[in-house]
Amino acid sequence: MHFDWPYFWHQLLQPNSAFLQGLWLTLFISIGGQVIGLVIGLPAALARRSTNKLLTWPARAYILLMRGTPLLVQIVFIYTGLAAAGILRFHDIHWGGMVLAGNVQAGILALGLNEGAYMAEIFRAGIDAVDPGQTEAAKSLGMTPSKILRYVVLPQAFRIILLPIGNQFNIMLKNSTLVSVIGVSEMLLVTETINSATFRTFELYSVLAIYFLILTSIWGLIMRLVEQRMDRSRLRSPAASLGTTLAETV
Amino acid sequence: MSEILVQAEGVVKRFGSHTVLDGVSFNIYRGETVVLIGSSGSGKTTLLRCVNHLEKIETGRITVNGYLIGYRQHGGRLVEDREANIARQRRDVGMVFQRFNLFANMSVLDNIILAPMKVRGENRQIATARAEALLARVGLAEKANAHPSSLSGGQQQRVAIARALAMQPTVMLFDEPTSALDPEMVGEVLAVMRDLAQEGMTMMIVTHEMNFARNVADRIIVMDQGRIVEDGPPAQLYDRPAHAKTRALLAPAR
Numbered sequence: 001m002h003f004d005w006p007y008f009w010h011q012l013l014q015p016n017s018a019f020l021q022g023l024w025l026t027l028f029i030s031i032g033g034q035v036i037g038l039v040i041g042l043p044a045a046l047a048r049r050s051t052n053k054l055l056t057w058p059a060r061a062y063i064l065l066m067r068g069t070p071l072l073v074q075i076v077f078i079y080t081g082l083a084a085a086g087i088l089r090f091h092d093i094h095w096g097g098m099v100l101a102g103n104v105q106a107g108i109l110a111l112g113l114n115e116g117a118y119m120a121e122i123f124r125a126g127i128d129a130v131d132p133g134q135t136e137a138a139k140s141l142g143m144t145p146s147k148i149l150r151y152v153v154l155p156q157a158f159r160i161i162l163l164p165i166g167n168q169f170n171i172m173l174k175n176s177t178l179v180s181v182i183g184v185s186e187m188l189l190v191t192e193t194i195n196s197a198t199f200r201t202f203e204l205y206s207v208l209a210i211y212f213l214i215l216t217s218i219w220g221l222i223m224r225l226v227e228q229r230m231d232r233s234r235l236r237s238p239a240a241s242l243g244t245t246l247a248e249t250v
Numbered sequence: 251m252s253e254i255l256v257q258a259e260g261v262v263k264r265f266g267s268h269t270v271l272d273g274v275s276f277n278i279y280r281g282e283t284v285v286l287i288g289s290s291g292s293g294k295t296t297l298l299r300c301v302n303h304l305e306k307i308e309t310g311r312i313t314v315n316g317y318l319i320g321y322r323q324h325g326g327r328l329v330e331d332r333e334a335n336i337a338r339q340r341r342d343v344g345m346v347f348q349r350f351n352l353f354a355n356m357s358v359l360d361n362i363i364l365a366p367m368k369v370r371g372e373n374r375q376i377a378t379a380r381a382e383a384l385l386a387r388v389g390l391a392e393k394a395n396a397h398p399s400s401l402s403g404g405q406q407q408r409v410a411i412a413r414a415l416a417m418q419p420t421v422m423l424f425d426e427p428t429s430a431l432d433p434e435m436v437g438e439v440l441a442v443m444r445d446l447a448q449e450g451m452t453m454m455i456v457t458h459e460m461n462f463a464r465n466v467a468d469r470i471i472v473m474d475q476g477r478i479v480e481d482g483p484p485a486q487l488y489d490r491p492a493h494a495k496t497r498a499l500l501a502p503a504r
Contacts, residue, residue, distance in 0.1 A: 137351035137410070140302055141365035141417055142341035145333055151364060155355045 008203040012210060022190035023211065029108050029186060030176045034169050036112025041119025046149075048124055059120065066117030072178050074114055079106035079182040107179030115172060122164045126157035159230065166223040170216050187211060253280045255421055255452050256301060261310035263296055263476075270296045272476035273310070278421070278454060283447040285463040286456045287499050288473035294456045297473070298423050301454065302343040303336050314343055315420055341369060344414030344422040348429050350406040352398040352413070358385070359394040362413045370417070377416070384412035388442050404435030408442055415446075422446065424455040440466075460500065464488060472496045 011019075047059035066074070079102075082088040090102030130153045138148040180189035191208045195201050256278035263271035270293045278284055286294040299305045301312055303320030311328065312319045319339050321328040331339075353361050362381035366372045385391050388408040398406055407427055414422060424443065428436040440462050447453060447466050457463065463470055464484045472480040472487070474495040480487060491497045 131351070131354070133347060133349050133351035134353055136304060137345070137347060137353070137413075138365075139304065139337070140340055140343070140345035140347075140423075141414070142337050142339075142369045143365060144337045147368055151368060152353050152355070159355075 004200055004203050007198075007200055008206060011204060011207045015207070016194075018185075019187065019190050019194070022185055022187040025104070025184065026173070026176050026186040026215075029104065029111065029179060029184065030169070030172045032108040033111030033115055033176065034172050036108065037115025037119045037168070037172075038165070040112065040116030041123050044116055044120035045123035045127065048120060049127065063117045063120055066114050067121075071110070071114050071175060072181060075107060075110040075178055075182055078110045078113075079103055101184070103179070103182045103184050107176075107182060107184045111172065111176065111179065114175075115168065118168060119165070122161050122168070123157070126161035126164075127153055129160050130156045162226065162230070163223065166219070166226070170219055173215050173219065174212060254278070255280045255282075255315060256454065257313045258297075258301075259311050261297070261300060261312060262308045263293070263300060263305060264308055270476055271300070271307070274473075274476070274478055275310075276471060276478060276481065278452060280420075280452055281450045282468045283451075283453045283455065283466055284469045284471060285467040286454065286471045286473060287458075287460075287463060288495070289499070292473040293476040294473045295425055298345075298425050298454060298456050301421075301423055302340050302345055304345075306330065314339065319343075337369075341417055342420045344417060344419035346407070346410050346414055346422065346424045346427050348426040350398075350403070350410045350430075352406055352410060354398060356398075357394070358390070358396050358398065358401070358409050361398065361409060362416045365413070366416050381412070381416055384415050385409075387445075388412050389438070402435060403431045404438045407431065407435075407439045411439075411442055411446075421452040421454065424453065424457065426456050426458070428457065428459060472499065 015023075044059050044062060047055040048063065050056055050059075079090065083090070090106045092102050093100040093105070127149075134152055134156075135148055138152045143151070176186060177188040180186060180192070183189070185193075187208055191204050195204050198204070254277045257276075259275050261271050261274040262269065272293075274293070274297060286297065288294045296305055300307050301314065301319065306320065311321070317339055318328075320331055320336055322331045322335070352358075353364065356364065359378065359381055362384065363372075363374065363377035366377040366380070367374060382391065382394060385394055388411055390405060390408055390412070393401065393405065393409070398409065401409065411427075427443070428439050431439065436459070440459060443453070443455070443462075444466050455463075455467070467484055469482060470480075470484055470487050471478055472493060472495055474493075479493045480491070480496045487496055488500055491500060
């Protein structure tokens with residue numbers, strides 16, 4: 001086996017500008033998709049938990065559709081399928097000197113819609129994990145359901161779901177490669193393009209894998225710091241998650 | 251003691267095919283302390299929870315201060331009221347739970363001032379001042395900034411009482427407030443309740459503390475299989491119990 005070490009080190013340590021742009025696009029798409037997922041996830045979770053069937057059923061259908069079909073199919077369907085049917089065509093958006101390409105918009109939207117379904121289930125689990133006795137106490141104090149959610153349930157649910165959300169973003173970073181199929185020049189597509197000119201496939205994909213490993217490792221480190229901070233604040237004020245369990249053992 | 255504060259008429263409550271409350275009627279007068287007793291499954295906790303509409307009822311009606319709780323008249327029938335209206339009705343009815351149910355994400359002080367600020371729109375200074383006075387009253391003035399989980403069960407329950415009182419309710423409901431406590435902590439909670447009774451608070455209490463019932467209650471309501479089988483002052487129930495259930499329940503305390 002021949003491994004071109006000089007080429008490998010050069011690509012790893014001094015990537016060309018196309019690859020760096022791909023790196024930024026990967027981050028941009030991942031963060032965009034995650035933000036949309038978060039924004040959709042909470043209302044979808046609330047709709048799913050509602051007692052009103054007009055809210056529950058659309059939420060159920062959305063979650064079923066997004067979790068039950070491949071993300072790759074959703075990406076192609078949203079960008080190519082909708083355009084072919086004449087329903088929705090994504091046009092480039094220009095602000096000043098910046099361009100947000102149509103396929104990038106479609107990619108972020110598809111990733112976000114898919115993520116929203118998973119976020120909805122995570123939010124739902126987090127909300128259900130908050131001691132229902134506290135909701136009853138809040139009701140008995142005359143609080144409306146929306147105030148109970150805002151002041152009592154969600155602050156505790158967020159703590160519970162912080163780590164699952166972090167895990168989802170790790171998945172999002174890697175799933176963002178799928179939008180290469182609609183021509184978005186993120187890291188994978190840039191790598192494919194360079195490969196088609198140089199045929200140093202093994203070296204190039206090794207570099208790509210290492211870049212993803214670095215991204216997910218940095219994210220893992222951030223999540224560990226967040227976790228430690230949560231533990232510290234729990235030591236200082238040991239209520240949050242221990243509170244109810246301690247109270248119940250008394 | 252003439253003004254009726256809580257009134258129940260023919261209240262029926264079912265869980266599936268099981269009838270938990272089978273046509274319950276009673277009056278609670280202003281300033282009264284009424285203790286509900288009965289063996290487990292007799293419906294006493296469910297009855298208490300109906301008074302602030304934590305449980306729906308099938309038929310009958312419950313009023314507090316003259317207001318129908320949880321329902322409104324609609325074309326001769328009772329239909330469930332809107333959430334916002336039910337929330338408004340609950341402001342006047344304080345409740346203390348067996349498991350305290352303090353908000354785990356907040357300090358003791360924040361537990362107490364949350365509802366006065368967010369429900370009644372009080373400013374922080376006024377709410378805090380009242381919270382501190384209430385904490386002093388339940389003997390926990392120095393615990394304002396503590397977290398619920400750092401408190402003993404008895405202390406948590408006293409905070410829960412202060413939290414309910416902060417809404418300045420006209421009636422207080424206690425659902426087995428000492429059942430989850432270690433024996434040495436029962437006394438401190440009962441003492442707070444006794445003080446409240448002496449200050450004239452209207453209270454409905456589900457408890458197994460028979461000595462407390464005998465010494466503090468103005469009236470004892472005895473429940474059995476979803477019905478009220480006896481209702482009278484402690485002396486009468488202890489000396490001349492009319493119903494076999496009353497005799498069985500009060501016998502150990504005599």
